[in-house]
Amino acid sequence: MPMVNMKPLLRHAMDNGYAVAAFNLVDFGTTKAMVEAAEELNAPVICQTSAKTIKYWSHKEIVSWVRTVAEEASVPVVLHLDHCKDIEMIEACAKSGWTSIMIDASEYPFEENLEMSKRVRDIAEKYNVGMEAELGQIMGVEDDMVVDEADSVLTDPEDAKKFCDALDLSAFACAVGTAHGFYKGEPQVDFDRIEAINKLTRTPMALHGGTGLSDETFAKAIARGSAKVNISTNLKHVFVESFIDYHKKNPDDFEPLRVIDAQYQACKNLFSGFIEKFGGKNQGAAFLSSLKEVA
Template sequence: MPLVNMKPLLRDAMDNGYAVAAFNLVDYGTTKAMVAAAEELNAPVICQTSAKTIQYWSHKEIVSWVRTAAEDSPVPVVLHLDHCKDLAMIEACAQAGWTSIMIDASELPFEENLELSKRVRDIADKYGVGMEAELGQIMGVEDDMVVAEEDSVLTDPEDAKRFCDALDLSAFACAVGTAHGFYKGEPVVDFDRIEAINKLTRTPMALHGGTGLSDETFAKAIARGSAKVNISTNLKHVFVESFVKYHTENPKDFEPLRVIDAQYKACKQMFSGFIEKFGGKDRAQPFLASLKQAA
């Protein structure tokens, strides 16, 4: 089926108490594995792209992968641009076929962040795509952007309301104690803040820094309105480690397709685990039925 807009999908997730898994694709194999995992579970999925992945492969290649994987699929698939600061890249993605775009101006003061985000709102409206924006500084490393723990700033719920009211977002990314990358200690997630922000904004929250969080943390965050959960670092490790593991166990096997297949299966298994953990199983068809009713 055609790629879908992220806004109605995340609204359905928030209203029905589940979250859509969002994975940062690496290549066509990981893209194909994401969609295959979603199909087996009758679940929606978000294929995300980082700016550096786009720079490496190009807009044309990436959108062709996702469209090819999704065109014969019965489940909803979103192509989303993750953490981007470049307005030219944001518009190029929207024009090329992405169905959701994200501006990350979270390092700027509130008014400057809002002003830049409004410019991206215009781009999203121009191309009819979903939009995510961020308020507050999420610690860790994401796409070569580094935020030290001492520089992280948790999102104020009242500021979040002003921000979301002005932008009509598909997803709202905010700092609630999670971090990009692997956690060095026990993460301290502020569930009260998640709940307060969601009550004030009524905007589906994107939980960044999902790698390494416990099942209990995911469940609590989703129950309080986190409708999109990002997984990137975990995929990077499975992608590399599965390749190395196969070659280590089969040192004389130099048939590339067998190595690639082992990598594909390992990534697909990881995707399936997170999709099910976030409550996405069997949510695809009810969502699509609701779209038809609304049309």
């Protein structure tokens, strides 16, 4: 089926108490694996791209991958641009076929962040795509952007309300104690803050920094309104380690397709595990049925 807009999908997720898994694709193989995993579970999925991945492969290449696998699938698939500060790249993605875009102007003061986000709001409306924006600074490393713990700023719920009221977002990314990359020590996720922000904004929350969180943490965050959960670092490690592990176990096997398949299966198992963990199983058909009811 054609790729879908993220906005109604995340609204359905929040209203029905689950979260859509969002994975940062690496290549065509990981793209195909995440959609196949979603289809086997009858679940929606978000294929995300970082700015550096786009710079490496190109807009045309990436959108062709996702469109190819999405059109063969029976479940909802979103192509989303993750953490982008370049408005020209954001518009290029929306124009090329992405169905969701994200502006990350969180390093700027509130008013400047809001002004930049409004410019991207205009782009989202022009191309009829979903939009995510961020308020507060999430610590860790994401796409070569580094935020030290001392510089991280948790999102104020009242500021979140003003921000979301002005933008009508598909997803709201905010700092609630999670971090990009692997955690050093026990993550201190502020569940009261998640609940307060969601009560005030009624906007599906994007939980960034999903790698390394416990099942209990995921469940509590999703129950409080986190409708999109991002997984990137975990995928990077499985992508590299599965390739290396296969060669260690089979040092004389130089058939590339067998090595690639081992990597593919490892990544697919990772995707399936998170999709099911976030409650996405069988929600693909439920979401599509909800669209028919509205129509």
